[in-house]
Amino acid sequence: MSHAPLDSSHQDYLTLSAIEAAILAAGGGLNAFTEMVTGLFRQAFDEVIDAPRTNRFTLAEIEKTEKTYIGTKVEILLRNFLGMPKGAVLDLSVNGTEVDIKMTTKRDWMIPRESIGRPAILMKADERTALCDVGLIVCRPEYLRTSNNQDKKGQIAAAQYVHIWWILRRQRYPKNFWEVLPLAERKAIMDAGTGKWRLAALFERIQGQPISRSQVQAIGQQHDYMKRLRKNGGARDILGPKQIAILWGSKDRDLIERFGLGPVTSEEFVSYHATTADDVALLRARDHID
Missing domain, CATH: 1.10.10.10 (Winged helix-like DNA-binding domain superfamily/Winged helix DNA-binding domain)
Known part of the structure; x- marks a missing residue:
């Protein structure tokens, strides 16, 4: 695990440092937050795979429409753990600041138009490696490349990952042993x-x-x-x-x-x-x- 905040000279340092401080305070500190988030990913995947009722065991076995619900499940679990309300427009209100929560099991985060210029919590989990990332970013237009999908969501370009304030980076989470x-x-x-x-x-x-x-x-x-x-x-x-x-x-x-x-x-x-x-x-x- 590496905890990698941005340099204090970064234009978004004050915004993101305040959000991180509020999140970690609500989560009981970095260690408690880490244990919660790593368990949260396992819970979200297991509840969507739903092995007891469906006899499926891995992410690859679930339907495409169900995969889209993983992000919603992670959002609900995170908001509940932190005890923070939903924002008027975005997923989370952190001390009055609206913050989006973006979850991916792939390489890229998709950023909708309403999130551009706003802060976001970026969450990623890879079931094959059982490694996860959690970071913060302000979704500035210059960080995004336009995707070809119908709703014109933007993707954070890999070259712009230098603007992410990492809370967790390549952190182990409980693996799905069925995968291997x-x-x-x-x-x-x-x-x-x-x-x-x-x-x-x-x-x-x-x-x-x-x-x-x-x-x-x-x-x-x-x-x-x-x-x-x-x-x-x-x-x-x-x-x-x-x-x-x-x-x-x-x-x-x-x-x-x-x-x-x-x-x-x-x-x-x-x-x-x-x-x-x-x-x-x-x-x-x-x-x-x-």
């Missing part, structure tokens, strides 16, 4: 049986890699999917005797750090196969394995 999982592995997990058996297959086959809560829900396909993870009827009954522990970023941070499994956010789970006597004893004492 061979189809045979996916089939083996989904064909393992009921919810707890699918989750057991998932965490046995994919160890040491954080898996988001929404993806756990997709595989568990149960209303109370967390129950399918626990002992007494869940995946831990199956994995415990094999010395495989399912650790939660919210409650097992010390163990995750000890085993070198991080970073794992509070909205992610990760599995770990204990092979040494010390690790087995520790995980047994914490009731993670049998």
